[in-house]
Amino acid sequence: MHSKTITELSMALGRGEFSSEELTRYYLDRISRFNAALNTFITVTPDIALGAARKADERIRLGKAGPLTGIPIAQKDIFCSNGVKTTCGSKMLDNFVSPYDASVIERFSQAGAVMVGKTNMDEFAMGSSNETSYYGPVRNPWDSDRVPGGSSGGSAAAVAGRLVPGATGTDTGGSIRQPASFCGVTGLKPTYGLVSRYGMIAFASSLDQAGPFARTAEDCALLLSTMAGFDARDSTSIDLQIPDYRAGLGKPLAGLRIGLPTEYFGEGFDPGVIEAIEQALTVYEALGCELKEIHLPNLPLSVPVYYVVAPAECSSNLARYDGVRFGHRCEDPCDLEDMYKRSRGEGFGAEVKRRVMIGTYTLSAGYYDAYYLKAQKIRRLISDDFRRAFQDVDVIMGPTSPTTAFRLGDKMDDPITMYLSDINTIAVNLAGLPGLSIPAGLVQGLPVGLQIIGNYFTEQSLLNLADHFQRETDWHARVPQGFE
């Protein structure tokens, strides 16, 4: 069963080959077998899952099923889920049982999907390796000594290890695409505003965007069709007609212009990765695409800009964790200030504290212009680079990450090198563009991700490009050893 894609499982359920309850039990069993080793889930929800599975079976019986009805899905633990512990990977929320559902959660349950649990993640999505989680690091199914990437490492690893056929993630600076790349799965970060942020615990509000993980682009299309859509509760949600993303697959690619930014193939990149990407590009050439070298001159600045903008927003977004209305409160505080400082000092981990402090500093009197305002101006320049580029090309491609999955602990004591591993993904968030990562090879047994970046709201063609590639190659079908 676990070798089937969502699309295949959906058809099998429709044909009655097995029930959603059987399917759900099967995956719950796989989770209990492998989770100890991978640490992909913070919370597993068997009762909720089986309840939803039985409802789904009823729906299927009545012929009221949609493509996701009865399909087990893992939710990143950043999405508030009514009555279920929602931690965001932080001790601060270790005792937080959400009293409401995030829009994304609502949409999946309306579609009849079966939530099997909440996946592990970097604390408040701040990290590129999943090592900042209060619940311990997630292990990469391809090599348990290596990180799965972050911040959505739990979801990526769960899909890679076939513990679920699909999962959700969020991407603020690469948190979907980089783990997808490290774990050899398909992950899509949609255009900012396509998926509602309501109930998605905020890290950096102007950058955060939710998206799907699955093994194939076709499955991601199915998941996105459910996740995307206008939500009146999110002022930044875009009100537009959501296409059936899967129906858009199969369109021929001939004549499509692919831009290759020189900056995405710069130094410091693993030659093996570059080689794999160049191999992958030949597939598109064979499909009639035209490769063009382009320039995104301000791209190298995206990392410093991001590490000013994101911390500034997070320093304010995380101020609500004060021990008053929910979350961690320190033992018998002697006064208000003591309650604030110890509750937050104990509740937040080192990386979160670093970013909150950086943000507090760069917004404070006398530094605002030099840091925050300057960063927001360069952010405009970076986004203008893309605008210019998309006048000459239809999509942009390059490696999702400069390297394959690195070793646990390798970068933990050096924030800057950790930040630099996001060099290829961050600019996309600053501009609010859609980006996708697909398995495009293996280097020393570790997956390499090809990133495809499109213009605003071109998810359809990104998925189509990815789908074509997956018809020509089988990288997405490779299974890490021990998870076959």
Place this chain on the structure above:
Amino acid sequence: MPLNTEDVKKIAHLARLAIKEEDVHLYVKNLSDILNFAEQMNGVDTQGVTPMAHPQDATQRLREDKVTEPDQRERFQHIAPATESGLYLVPRVIE
């Protein structure tokens, strides 16, 4: 180093974060590294560039003035650290 121990303590206070004395020097180093790293931005000429606060240049959508939220105090206070007679309890507030 753009920051010294005192700066870090001031920032930690502004952010209401208790940090262990023995960790202060580490934060001084980490935060200074990040700020030095951000210095790259100074090289860029941003004369006349409009700051970009949002990915889309859309404008704010307005909500109808309707009351639709029911009272959920019990649900909400169920997850609160300390409440009494419907109020959230905190150490004495001094004005």
Place this chain on the structure above:
Amino acid sequence: MQWEPVIGLEIHAQLATRSKIFSSASTAYGAAPNTQACAVDLGLPGVLPVLNRNAVRMAIKLGLAIGATVVTHSVFARKNYFYPDLPKGYQISQYELPVVKGGHLRIEPDGEVAQEVGVTRAHLEEDAGKSLHEDFHGLSGIDLNRAGTPLLEIVSEPDMRSAAQAVAYMKKLHTLVRYLEICDGNMQEGSFRCDANVSVRKKGQTTFGIRAEIKNLNSFRYVERAINYEIERQADVLEAGGKVVQETRLYDSQRDETRPMRSKEEANDYRYFPDPDLLPVEITAELIEELRLELPELPDEKRQRFVADYALSSYDAGILTASREMADYFEKTLEHSAVQPKLAANWMMGELSALLNKQAMSIVDSPIGPERLGGLLKRIADQTISGKIAKQVFESMWAVDETADEIIEARGLKQITDRSTIETLIDEVINASSQQLEQYRAGKDKVFGYFVGQVMRRSKGKANPAQVNEILRRKLKE
């Protein structure tokens, strides 16, 4: 040494919307603690703000009413600070680009010349919750029902030079927001609050002194007292060769003094930045025009019209237009009676106001409506009753729901103006008082009053006094 106070006011007007500025929870006052604090108001993880259309419209109306610029592209910013009644750890407010810029109000402080007070800006923001200090075994209780209530903060220029001017400005704004129906103006409930920035400087000095900000002034009287106290305090400090420190002070109405706020001791660094959850607010010229047409007749216009159309003194017109309800009552009374406006004005400012004040009633719940008052005034005008009788009738009308005519009829209070009837009355009196007649004829003029009194008594006060005098004089000479 002569000290000149310099005063600027920041007035917080709670906007009269049904729901909160960024959530759909109710703004109704007085609900049980935290029963009107929804997920958004509580700042639960993951929630997002969506702006209330009505709050924006109300802010624009105020802008138009004070001749300000309505900013067509305004931005919401976060003001970051930690306080238990501030759930998100930041207040959504407006900083660099407020919705209203500029504008002015004309004030006429009692016994001072009229003047213009400049308005710097007015911006939209969310109110905070309340900290209740009555002792919960050493702890404070937080009620977040008020959190997220829309506020319009109206910031004046430092144009005022006395507490009286400050109060006049505050009253003028209070009248205006109620005319516009954007704020109920209820100060006891905190719907209309004031912070005062006060500094003093040597007479003739052009630069400003160091100011203190006095918080928490929720009545006109407190504003006046607090400012006067603060002016004296600062003058004393300076006289003694000391320095005024820039600080936030709290007015203590029990002690009638201001003292530094401990919670605000540390210099705050609010780290304002544009709220990434909210997009810039676009206000179209069309909307501005639409709202301009919705504006009611404003206090100043109404007052001028009352002076011009009803020949009232500016003072009377001022009192009658102090509230829309008062002015409407006055004009309805005239419709129903068509009497001299001055007569209606006197009765409203006299008898009516007196009884209303005595019973702490507002004009809208007056037991005597404009129609019945008009009916009474008609009878005074056409001499059916004297002013003296009218007062009795008015008091009965207050108690029972009857028209003036019904009461006059039932109690036979109609004035006697028939000559012969009056003459008979007078003859009876003269015949019955030969002794007094002697004295009068002997030149004791003041006995005249005795005769008048007797006649009025016999007529039960109904005889027309003018006629009584005239006839009596003639008869006594005979």
